[in-house]
Amino acid sequence: MSLLQARRDWPGALLADRLEISARTVRRDVDRLRELGYRIRAFKGPDGGYRLDAGSELPPLLFDDGQAVALAVALQSASVGGGFEEDALRALTTVRQVMPERLRHRIDVLRITAVEAERGGAESPVDARVLLTLAAAVRDQEVLRFDYGSPTASGAADDAPGPARRAEPHGLVSHAGRWYLVAWDLDRDDWSTFRVDRVRPRSHTGGTFTRRKIPGGDLAAFVSARFKGSRGGEGWPCEGSVVLRVAASEVIPYVREGDVEPIGADRCRVRLGSWSWTSLAASFGRFDAAVDDAQPAALRHAFAALARRFEAASA
Incomplete structure (x- = not known):
């Protein structure tokens, strides 16, 4: 079955040669697979053989x-x-x-936390063996020793010179098409997120550890906060609001993580968050509408800074 799933057509003689059995045994095994529900069609000719077709029912599946x-x-x-x-x-x-x-x-050993997020770029393939090694270390509370480098085209990390990194692994997280290891970084004495496609575990672990309390209460909250630039909670580090001179119905479809409050027929208050005040001010500009009553003062200062930069750029 593994061979039949690997390519469309298999000449009978080649199939027998690969399996090191006789053509008669191949025919007998094909008949047994048909009895299990697999639709295996025979085709004739000089290279007559077999083809696995899709069926009307789901037969037993075979995976390596x-x-x-x-x-x-x-x-x-x-x-x-x-x-x-x-x-x-x-x-x-x-x-x-x-x-x-x-x-x-x-x-x-696999315990996965999935964090919902927009996919911002190409997904990074990971080695299943590395994923299972990290999962086992999380389960057994074993200190990881690993090299950490840039991913190559094949998805594996480049050789990283120098001493091994050391960390206490606490969980695996899937976020925006990539895998991350959340761990207490023993070299930096702080929490870190490591991209799994850049991790190359070394053969020997560094002993066991006692689990620590994850900031934010759980893995999902911690990772969400880190990707928002926040270290103290799940929310954005910079949050503010403005009144836009446009109907709420025109704004709502484009606000994912925020609030829109209608104020009359052609005005609404929008509350958003971002990793910096300048980024937050710029995000309000994308609605292409006049802005009033920006709160708090830090947001107003960011608008002023952007105004000066854009004025200079326009000149």
């Missing part, structure tokens, strides 16, 4: 180790967000039940 791990990761991610939580959880349970014990043990 890498595919099984990838499937479990995808199902666990879907089970914590995306609208398919119940179906994904049931599918994950079904897949786990039929896995061999060696694979089931590896899958059971």
